[in-house]
Amino acid sequence: MFDKSTIAQLSELKTAIIASKEYGQGTVVGSNGRFGFVKLDDGRDAFLNPEKMQLVLPGDKVKVLLTKNSKDQLEAAVETLLEPAFKRFVGEYKIKGNNHFVLPDTKNFGRWIFLPPQFRAKCKDGDTVLCELIRHPFNEDGKAAAKIIANIGKESDPYFEHKLVVAKYGLFRYWPKDANEQAAACKKMAIESGDRTDFTHLPLVTIDSYSTRDMDDAVYAEKTDSGWNVTVAIADPGSFISPSSAIAKGARDYGQTVYLPGEVLPMLPDNLATEAFSLLENETRPALVCQAKVTNEGAIESFTFEKGIIRSRCKCNYPAVSQYITEGTTFSDDTEINNTITTLAEFARVRLAYREANNLVHEDQPDFDLYLDNKGKVDNIVKRERTVAHKLVEEAMLVINLCAGELLASHSAGIHTRHDGLRQDRLGEIKALLKEELSPEEFESVAESLATADGFKALVKMLRVHPTKSHIISPLKRMSANSHLSIEAKPHSNQGYAHYATVSSPLRRYADLSNHWTIAQILAGKKVQSANEKAVTRLNETLDNGRKAVRETEQWLKSQYVQAHIGEKAQGHIRIVTQQGFGVKLDDTGIEGFVQIPKSVKKAFDAKRMTLTVGETVYMLDTPIEITIAEGLPEKRRVRFEVDAINAAIEAAKTAS
Incomplete structure (x- = not known):
């Protein structure tokens, strides 16, 4: 037996040994061979020999012990598995003799994962399958195992690309029985609507694409001596869907409606998004209504929010509205509808000019529609130009979202969309570039405020009108942060707004639906519940996942299309x-x-x-x-x-x- 003094000395020795070792954290990266690397959080790469690589999978987040090998390479030994690369994954079904495996569809992943007999399905060699990892190699001496969740099929199958992407990114839409029952109850409540301000006398109109069914906004404007009274009505599912309900939980997990080429993956059950809450023509619907006073110069002077009942007077489409505004063609037999569109167009023109003078307005980027054949392959690609009708709707939606941002910020609540301007880790590089390109006076005028929203706006505005340096804007955009959702009411630097929170698409975006719940609490005078930071972080990840899925699908289909x-x-x-x-x-x-x-x-x-x-x-x-x-x-x-x-x-x- 050791006495207390000896035990203390041994403990100190152990602590000293541990302290003398170098540890790091990072992500496992595969290679074309059996070896791999750990991409450390500090930017270094540590070699994983084939024996150590056998214990992990590409994408795993790990804690490692760092040493130098005989080649003076930084080498890693995995101490702890911090986070597995994946739980579910897509791969290719492989059969070798009596053994069945799956090869994950992951870059530089050449390893076959074993499929135990009881976890196989009726799959053929070469089938693409959705699997779940049931045994991680780190916990089982390098022996990984998986089970089949679904057989996606073969690449020759119709709409194979869509099926694979939906499985790969976990975009399945499934509503449990209680959610379907709740949807039916919500539909009935929405029709009954309850105690609300009546706005059905206003000639509100919806403006959207021909095929749109989930219409979540209707607009109206009237001219006054001092400017315009603008009314924006937004579909109000939040008043009938409880934040703790099955539908709300599903919407939170899905994050938003995802628009794959030729396929829509809705955030809410279809009978709610396209029927019960959709602002259908000549149908009475509950709405969150924002009324804003806009000056003749285009500034938002004041605004109010309230729960209302509206009735869209007309479902208008973008081409017809655009043609009416630009060419004066016949649009409607209803004079009030014609006047509404004419007034909205005038308001939008002035409002855009105001934003160009006081905020940041960027050049329009065209969208492209991919038309698919019956096999899910691209048959044609059509460029969709933004028209004056699109801009009309955009200006109205910006008004309600800016008003919502102001209201939520005043209560330190809600989910805000923020853009932090230039990336902090690139400021040194950016200053060096500006110092080389600008005169000393020009550089001094912007250098100290680059990290602020006002400084970012001033820099972009200066460069846009600069006789020789406007080309610098493009690389600066690539050195800017990405916009993201946040519980903090921080500026949206890329648009030049002090606060910005979206509420205009609650049928399609969970952040908007959540903000509707928060505004309802404010209007009712209740204690406002702050958004959960971890939940918003997870929501950002979900939205990013959806964007990646759309991009991969489009790139995949386009890479096939160009072969002709x-x-x-x-x-x-x-x-x-x-x-x-x-x-x-x-x-x-x-x-x-x-x-x-x-x-x-x-x-x-x-x-x-x-x-x-x-x-x-x-x-x-x-x-x-x-x-x-x-x-x-x-x-x-x-x-x-x-x-x-x-x-x-x-x-x-x-x-x-």
Whole structure:
């Protein structure tokens, strides 16, 4: 037996040994071989030999012990599995003899995971399947196992891409029995509507696409001597769906309606989104109504929110409204409807001018509609230009969202959309760029306030009118933060707003539905419940997951579509520049591809300006360029473009060598 003194000495020795070791945390990264790496949080890479790699999976977050091996490489030994890479995953069904496996559809994942006999399904070799990991290799001496959840099918199946993406990103929409029962009850309550202010006398109109069924906003404006009284009515599911209900929990988990090409994955049950709460023409509906007084100059002078009953006078579509505004064509036999649209158009024009003078308004980016055939493949791509009708609706929605942001901020509540301007970790690089490009006086005028919303706005406005330096805006955008949801009422720097909180789409976005609940508490004089920070963090992750799913589906389908257009030339704009080449987005179809420049071609990359110089040509962001469609790579969800000048440089490099 050791005495107390010896035990204390041993404990101190153990502590000293532990303290002398170097530990780190990071993410496991696979390779084309059996070995791997841990991408440490501090930016370093630590080697994982094949034996240690056997205990983990690519994407796992781990705590590791760091040492140096015989090659003087930083090497890792996994001490703790902090977070598994995945629970559910998509992969390819593999059969080898009597054993069945799945190969996960993950980059640099060459490892087959065993499928125990009791967890297999009626699948064939090569089928794509959805699986669940039931045994992680870290806990089982390197022996991983999974079970089949669903057979997605083969790539030749109709709409295979959609099925795989829905499974891969967990976008299944499933409503339990109690949610369906609740939906029926909500529909009945919505029709009965309850005690609300009656706005049915106002000639409110909805303006949307021909095919839209989940209409969640209706608008009206009247001219006054001092400006406009603008009324925006938003569908009000929040008054009938309890935050703790099954439907609310489902909406929270789904985050928003996801629009895949040719397929809509709704946030709410269809009979609520398209029937009970949709602001259908000539149907009485409950609504959250915002009435705002806007001055002749376009400023929002005051606003109110209240629960109301409305009746949309007309379901208008974008092309007809746009044609009526720009060409004066006949629109409706109802004079009040015509007057409403005319007044809204005048309001929108003044309001836009006000925002251009006082906030930040960015150039419109076109959308593209992918039309699919009966197999789910792209048959045609149509560019959808933004019209004056779209801008009319946009200005009205901005008004209600800005008013909601102001109201929620005054109660330190709600879910806000914020944009933090320039990234803090890039400020040094940004200042160096501005110091090189601007005069000393210009640099001094913006340098100290770059990290603030007002400073960001002042910088962008100055560069937009600068005679020679407006091109700097493009790389600055790439060095800016992404917008995100937050429980803090911080500025939206990219738009130049002090506060911004969306309430205009509660049928499609959970953040908007949640803000409706909060506004209802404020209107009722109840204690306001603050949004949960962890829940909002999870919501941001859910929304990002949905965006990735949409992008992958579109890229996959487009990379198939271009295979019938190899060799065709097209016009586009440069969207991204790297050391290896540059990405281009085509003007007429929105197809994105990459121009790869081999190492053999001499080139110079400027990371601050995000330019790539090849010979005498400088390739920079947002500049027009002609490309040739060279190759579609569906398995990589990529398209390869070529540029004549780059091809000439490649040939010259071959000749020189």
